Amino acid sequence: MSRGTVPELLERNEITELQQWLAEHQPHEIADEIARADELGAVLLFRLLGKDEALTVFEELDPPDQQKVLSGLRDHSFRELVEAMDPDDRVRLLGESPAKFAHRVLAGLSPPERATTAALLGYPEGSVGRFMTPETVTIRQYMTVSQALDRVHDRGADAETVYTLLIVDDQRHFIGTVSLRDLVLGSAGQRVSEFAETDAPRVKATDDAEDAARLMQDANLLDLPVVDSEDRVLGLLTIDDAVDLIEAADSEDIARQAAATPWSGHYMSASVLQLARSRIVWLLLLIVAATLTVNVLQFFESTLEEVTTLALFVPLLIGTGGNAGAQAATASVRALAVGEVRTGDILRVAWRECRVGLTLGLALAAIGMVLGTVFVHVRVAATLAVSLIAVCAWAAMIGASMPLLAKRAGIDPAVISTPLVTTLVDATGLIIYFLVARAFLGL
Template sequence: MAAMAAQPTETLRDLLEDNDLPGLQNWLAEHPPYEIADELGRADAVHAVLLFRLLDKDRALTVFEELDPPDQQKVLEGLREPAFRDVVERMAPDDRARLLGEAPAKFARHVLAGLSARERRYTAALLGYPEHSVGRYMTPETVALRHHMSAAEALDVVRRKGADAETVYTLPVIDDRRYFLGTVSLRDLVLSAPDRPVAEIANADVPQVHATDDVEEAARLMQDTNVLALTVTDSENRVLGLLTFDDAFEVIEAADTEDFARQSASTPWAGHYMSASVVELARARAVWLLLLIVAATLTVNVLQLFEDTLASVTALALFIPLLVGTGGNAGAQAATAAVRALAVGEVRTKDVLRVAWRECRVGLVLGSMLAVVALVIGTLLVNVTVAASVAVSLVAVCAWAATIGSTMPLLAKRVGIDPAVISAPLVTTLVDATGLIIYFLVARLVFGL
């Protein structure tokens, strides 16, 4: 399967190296837009622009909208002015707002200057909302239906205005003051009797969001309720636009990508991995690694504190890697589970005590299981007294690690910190130091030191 996926890239690379323009046009004609967008993301700026300029007008816009904002900027910066203006003018307003929200100010001014008055007004309105709000991601190009219309009249409105709307599958229903009353699906509208009022077809029991709401929470709401679009309203319940499922999917993907990066002790970066330079990738990881080195000095301090205990029973040192590694892994598992449960809404910050008690018991079960294995191994390698110290420590460390790993993300969320920042490596480093303290205290009790 991997070989099949790699084949188009290798073929395209050969065509680019040979500067085979007819061959490149044939390759572009044979591949769907999402595959072309992936290759543009992988390519350097020169080759990306070359491929984009070989696409016909309509297909080029479809491919362009599949790109991430950094890759869109890469392509636009290489286009001549007429082509530049045509692409940005035909972009959907929400896609354009996201592009400009991540672009340098000079580039954003250049884009806005080339827009028509209507598109500039749409874009400026979306950019006026906070960065991670629903307003930045909604489409204002919607077809809203008046509640007093008949189904036949509503279908006429859809036919007349639908070409300029991003979607017609979910249609907000409004009163004469544009107050939101519910939604009608295109399916229900088509299947209804022509003279049936829209007010009777509308579903008033549908979720809605405000333009200033957090967009990730809105996207998760769409995921939970299985709707194609969410109606976006202002503070007075007037319809402003729709948050569509494709935008919600991108929001969730971006949020999950950011969480994965933070959980692996790395700073998230935008753009395609294959187009990122070695320096960019190193910079994304360096800060966290430096912080973890500083945090790891706690472990050194603990070893110095219990230096006399180690000198008395040197065999204890043999099991430090086993104990530290097991505790760190148990804490990382609990932290990952907690971050994931928070992200999908399965737990809330007020559940911190329940989660701590649950994970503590999970840690006790895991620690007891591992303690039996450690007791056997320790007895065979050293003696039963050292083995008993390791076994008891494993039970305590696993319970402690699972408790700390599960509660830290919830406490971080409560004080307004991204739970993913409490990454598995950070939890592991903390558990390493505290786990050693538990180990040496247990050993002192067992050996009577």
Template sequence: MAVAGSWWPKDAGTEGMSFMQDIAALEGRALEDWLEEAKPHLAVQRTKHVAPSTLARAMTLISPEKAARIFDLLSPATQSDILQALPPPERARFLERMEPDDRARMLEFVPPEFGRTLLEALSSEERALTRTVLDYPAKSAGRLMSPEFVSLMPEMSAEDALLAIRSGEKRADTVFLMPVCDAEMRLLGAVDLAQIVLAAPSTRISDLSTLDVPFVHVTDDQEDVARLMTSADLMIVPVIEEDGRLVGIVTFDDAMEVLDFENSEDFARAGGTEPIGRPYLSVPVFRLVRSRIVWLSVLAVAASLTVNVLDAFEETLESVVTLALFIPLLIGIGGNAGAQSATTIVRALAVEDVKPGDILAIAWRETRTGFVMGLLVSVFAYAILALIFDPSIALVVAVTLVFICTLAALVGAVMPVAAKVLSIDPAVFSAPFVTTIVDASGLLIYFLVARVILGV
């Protein structure tokens, strides 16, 4: 175990960050020793540079308890990579102890045939629980929920409830807060474990439970569920079927994973790429290309609009060559103004600060914002340019800036809302698309203003 002590500080704090590349180079016994000593959450954080096959081999050599704790904290994509690298006996050991909802999320990252193999390797009980989750649509609350929970009945006493919890007849994801149901599993409320423990043994659960309990339906969107839990500060939220039966619970940690994934997805698409879903250095170059090439091609076609505008106003450029000097300035400011607006609205839509029905209010607010920004920038630009170039050229640029900033803010605000109405990810219509559209329309405005002011 000496290797871990020499490669990693005992407190495993931020001092160890400089050793990440060294950890990636560890092989065989060295990596095994390091994993055995490292705290699970730090092992997960620091081994993102380690190849899944290498990590899988090392995890089979450390204590089963430590390996299981590390495996549980890995991302679903990394879990799938490790399972594919493990021999069947070791694979079954990790797979069997996973929570059904975690197992279902992991199966989304494996080839279908291998996924069927994994399911067949499970015990009949775990296979049934996993299929229960997989039967619901992707990205629904049903896919996110845990079907393993403890429910209590209202006529139970506090003493009976504690006995039911301790019996362990059903493995539960959490018992800090438990749903209260009738005999038909219809949700009646929820009760906190602390209330049961502190209550007199004869106290009825109906007297301790909270009746006004937020719940979600199995078909609700996972992101909506996660937002509900963060806004209402919920540790769990019950999940019910259409007939009102309780079928599972969503826990706070799973909700946070959803938000983290959605934020990563929005961030990627705002930059014109598809999310890769894995640590960067573990992704093959071809997969990186595949995640970017589609949107790059679409944007390249859209950018041809800019070329067409320049071609249409070729004579104007030839007569006043100075106008060409300011094209990068104008399209740069317009693109940035549109990106600012789009990013703001995409975020507001994500956290439900605004809804598609607010589109007129959003458009009016962003139009005014863009106009004021354009006015301020244009005054500054005119003061500088009039000292260097002909005042009429400075005026053309200044007036164009007002129009471009106003238009960019409006387009950047409206496009994400329109995408939301069309059930398209608003992040897709964020910075890259808005910038491309504003570039072409901004140049059109520029040359039209030039024709009016300069008479060319």
């Protein structure tokens, strides 16, 4: 057992203790400590690793942390490392790096690796092409099982996966897939064509990578064939990349839902300024939008002065409306993300959520009635109760519809964040409240 945590050991520069810690831990645990450390610490930890383990650990780092480690390495180790990376991982790293760093990576590569990398970099950001591996094993449908297994044996070492084999014709056109499992369970003389899945799902390299990953999850696929516009085989999207894609998409959606700009680094290695930057834009937009509430209150200032007790319930009312809207918006964004709702469902969704909001509003109105009566008197209580019903129905309806409208307009639905919905409901909720108050209190 080493004495102290890794950050403490790094602080005290205790090399022997660090080496012992590294020997006792798994690559993914080491990767986590590297991600949490600053650049100096990360590079020190990384240099203490053996060559093979270093590569394994490196592959488990996120791109910003890979960059952190690489920046601290000398040319020779730097080149060795980027040359050994899988092409799809390398492309992801380059996609998130500043130009100068990307240039250094590309310059360090051998010509064939550079060509592969450049080809993948040619696909649009966020497309399947950026995440697929071109290193696959292709076979022919007239082969026997034993011929196909021989080919896997000969060619498999360079491939990222050998569990899904691609059946192609002379021009590399996609014919189907066959799993290594079927070959191993089959008998030597059977033909590959007997096992071929010719209607296996496949995607184009220019298709959206997140959609492809969700397709793999829905259809329980280990690997998804990737083809070009003429149905020629380009590579495979593997499940490990699909899982990372789904997780990254979920993290992005979650960050957006709280009105922050997603960023791909480690939370603990982000600086105060980086965190502030990822949040400030939305906060500024929202405070400007919140100016609406000032306008509304100013418009109804005479009502407010006449019945100052109305002000007592403003935070409670708009807070509750915001909460109901946030629940509906979050449910709608998630249902869109996992494919349970489509943009065509908008009227159905709006009508359902309106009824859900009314149901919730009725329950909350009962509490509002009690609170209003206790704190002020029954007419203000009635105002509050009726407003709660109207605000909840309105909040749930627009909260659930806005993400679908956004998607229809080609905007990421997750942009309809909880704070955005809350802010909009604040202003409209106040209008509802004061209109109800005027009617009920005869102002």
